[in-house]
Amino acid sequence: AKMTEAFTAFLSDEMGVPAAQISFDNERFRADGSNMTPTMLEVAEMARQKGRDDLLVHHERATLPGRSYPNGAHVSEVVIDPETGVVTVDRYTVVDDFGNLINPMLAEGQVHGGVVQGIGQAIQEHVVYDEDGQLLTASFMDYAIPRAADVPFVSFNSEPVPSTANLMGMKGCGEAGTVGALAAVSNAVQDALWERGVRQADMPFTPHKVWALLNDSAIAAE
Incomplete structure (x- = not known):
């Protein structure tokens, strides 16, 4: 204005x-x-x-109304094949506080989809370019996205603490599954690799990358 x-x-x-x-x-x-x-x-x-x-040059200052802050905890259990470097998410558990759930089924579905997206980013999805800058993963034939066979059933539990910032006591849940999955899966992989001497494991945990981490740590130990 x-x-x-x-x-x-x-x-x-x-x-x-x-x-x-x-x-x-x-x-x-x-x-x-x-x-x-x-x-x-x-x-x-x-x-x-x-x-x-x-x-x-113009600037504006505004005070936003009260916001809601969801909370949650994600636990991921992974299995790693040391011969191939393949990471499998074996079990996954979520406990979330989204305030009052107006439609519990849709909220749980949102979390399930977000967790699957996070698992995909953590262990499968990887953009690859060649030395000339040509994108090698330009289609879903080459760029791996998670499918039903790649993820376990996600156990979802709601422990709501109603928000005081709105009349319905609701909190957001849109990105909760994805954000939690990235951290949970990454920490699970790092924990699994720790006893093999790997002290720094970063996403994405593709089979080749995990296999290389295991072999590099074995060579360093020798």
């Missing part, structure tokens, strides 16, 4: 009409008696050409 007011005052001289006659329809400035209908970006360029850099 402040930017619009500043630009309107500037356009008063440019368009040759009183500032009060200039309106902005969220796309263009317009005024009766003038054929000019500049956009916000066009006015900014006009101001820059006239040396009015003061019109190009």
Whole structure:
């Protein structure tokens, strides 16, 4: 709003009409008696050409209403084949606080989908380029995404603490599954590899990468 007011005052001289006659329809400035209908970006360029850099810098301060803060805990149990480096998520358990669940089935489904997405990112999904910058994983024939056979049944439990920031006591759950899965699976893999001497394991835990970590640690131990 402040930017619009500043630009309107500037356009008063440019368009040759009183500032009060200039309106902005969220796309263009317009005024009766003038054929000019500049956009916000066009006015900014006009101001820059006239040396009015003061019109190009604006800031606003706002206080947001109370937000809700969901909480949760994820436990991932993984099995790693030391011969191939394949990581399998064997069991997965979630306990979440999303406040009052208006539709428990949809909330649980949201968590299930998010966990699967997180597992996929943690152990399967990997973008690969060759030395010339050519993308080698440009289709789902080459870029691995999780399927039903790649994930276990996800045990979901709700321990709601109603939010005080809204009348319905709800909290968000959109990204909870994905965020929790990344940390849970990564920590589980690191824990499994720790006794083999691996002290730094980073996603994605593809078979080749995990196999290399195991072999590198074995060589270092020798």
